[in-house]
Amino acid sequence: MNIIDARGMSCPQPVLMTKNALKKSPDIVQILVDNETAKGNIERYLSHEGFLVEFQNQDDDILIMGRK
């Protein structure tokens, strides 16, 4: 599965990238971000959409994993 690389993107692009990724893969998605704001925004978005959300710290980055 493709990991969406949203590191370094301004608000609200990480969430938009997540939203677009769900069009291709509606049940499972992984996004890499590098800040807490993007993490919080994507978590909120995925939770609203009914996903289970998990995180994994990778050095300075955070991998967000969402699945239905």
Next chain:
Amino acid sequence: MKEKRSIIFAGAVVGILSVLLVYFGNPTNMGFCIACFLRDIAGGIGLHRAGVVQYIRPEVIGLVLGAFIVSIKNKEFKTNGGSSPFTRFVLGAVVMIGALMFLGCPLRMVLRLAGGDLNALLGIGGYGVGIYLGVLFLNKGFSLKRSYKMPSIEGYIFPGINIGLLILLISGAGFLFFSNEGPGSMHAPIWISLGAGLIVGWLAQRTRLCMVGGIRDMILFKDSHLISGFVAILIFAFAGNVFMGYFNLGFVDQPIAHSDGLWNFMGMLLAGWGSVLLGGCPMRQLILAGEGNTDSAVSVIGMVAGAAIAHNFGLASSGAGPTVNGQIAVMISLVLVAIISAANSEFATRRAEA
């Protein structure tokens, strides 16, 4: 739910502190105004010579340092930059030109409405349209591209400059410019202003409070998280103004405002559109700059430059109304923002790459 409670709490604190700052000496409906305060700072260091709007506003310094301290404490301070810095500089300048046409940043727009200034309704209308236009391009893949990790020192410079400004202010450096009359002469005592800035900086960093994000996320994702902070500011500042006897409903004779509806609308349309492209309102840019985002630091310096241009070239409105120069500048700026929007959207960047 906990997240939402904290942003509503942050909005409530901003609303109440804004009224208190007026009580302690700030101009009416200007407890906080990032555009006005950056404009005053530009004047304070002599970048423009509009004698009535010159002061080093400690609220701005407090916002930056509050965000800086809390981001260091929570290990969220990260130095990054390189996402179209010069485009951001220009966008910062045009956001300022729009805000000074209306006479207030998005935060003061809400505070003006909370004080009964109905001209702010036109501002909010324009602001909403501007955000909508920005969102259209976001949906077309608009991006100023990625930022990258930078050496830490790059991120410490902006908070460092704010500490420097504070030292200059406290030491009463003779080369600074301070208004003897007009809005620049009206201010709360330094320590109260600084303290209010620190508190709001802290809360805004924690909650990501943003005056452009609220409307933007409602349009894009039907997400009401950020807009609940916006609404909380309005409600609590309104209650505070009624309680303190500052509430004055109407269009005419509003403090540091004009009643030219069309240009109030156009000014905030420009500010809203530009802010969406920057990824956050002027206050949010200050907070991000405090946590090491040097693209936001560049945007803030763009706003300072925009304020200097606005006052040197007679673009800024006054209580008497907008100026012709200002109207021309807003129209040119809108064309510029449209070009920046289109040139950085996917349909243009893809073609360039192909």
